[in-house]
Amino acid sequence: MTCKAEGVAAAVRAAAAVVAEHRAELVDLDRAIGDGDHGENMNRGFAAVVAALDAAPPETPGAVLKLVATTLISKVGGAAGPLYGTAFLRASAKLGNADDLDVPALLEALRAALEGVQARGKAVGGDATMVDALIPALSAAEQAAGDGGDVAAVLTAAADAADRGAESTMDLVPRKGRASYLGERAVGHMDPGARSSALLLRAFAEAAR
Ligand code: ADP
Ligand code: MG
Numbered sequence: 001m002t003c004k005a006e007g008v009a010a011a012v013r014a015a016a017a018v019v020a021e022h023r024a025e026l027v028d029l030d031r032a033i034g035d036g037d038h039g040e041n042m043n044r045g046f047a048a049v050v051a052a053l054d055a056a057p058p059e060t061p062g063a064v065l066k067l068v069a070t071t072l073i074s075k076v077g078g079a080a081g082p083l084y085g086t087a088f089l090r091a092s093a094k095l096g097n098a099d100d101l102d103v104p105a106l107l108e109a110l111r112a113a114l115e116g117v118q119a120r121g122k123a124v125g126g127d128a129t130m131v132d133a134l135i136p137a138l139s140a141a142e143q144a145a146g147d148g149g150d151v152a153a154v155l156t157a158a159a160d161a162a163d164r165g166a167e168s169t170m171d172l173v174p175r176k177g178r179a180s181y182l183g184e185r186a187v188g189h190m191d192p193g194a195r196s197s198a199l200l201l202r203a204f205a206e207a208a209r
């Protein structure tokens, strides 16, 4: 992809397609330890994002992410909408009006996204939430960037680490969100938001190749 607005918009469209493809899987994960709506919530939100991109294509990467944020905040109820909305909003603020998304900007955006989720939801690592995908994703992204990786390599490293982080939530007792009501009974189940975070990062990484 070009890391200009069109490339970033294409990556967001790819993410919307992946969310649609995995809607039922996310519903099943959330049905096991929550209220079963995560796949619907995400799919409704990202379908609205695609419609918004079609209606008014943004001119900078930051504006693309801002449109994602405002759309998710307005269309997705529940926990995940405001959390992802905050993540994309903080990331977009870091990108400012730049025409191009380079590796340093990508790292700043990922860092801001994680900080936004944690500021909003107060989850820390080990609470069995999307944070358990995003913390290792950021570390891996920083490492890959330090090794001289380009945007695609950095996102691929982030997605690989997010996959492992999402897997790790199976062994954790949830301490935030609906799954926390189940306590020990949630052990053995993957957190749906950690899974969706890993899916989004994978879609961005694939789009960047
Ligand atoms: P709801 O639980 O309101 O139905 P969703 O099902 O769409 O919302 O999203 C659930 C996901 O949101 C969880 O799997 C978890 O990853 C994430 N989540 C919930 N609460 C928090 C929190 N306080 N901090 C971080 N992530 C959270
Ligand atoms: Mg739910």
Ligand code: MG
Pocket: 035, 037, 078, 079
């Ligand atoms: Mg719900």
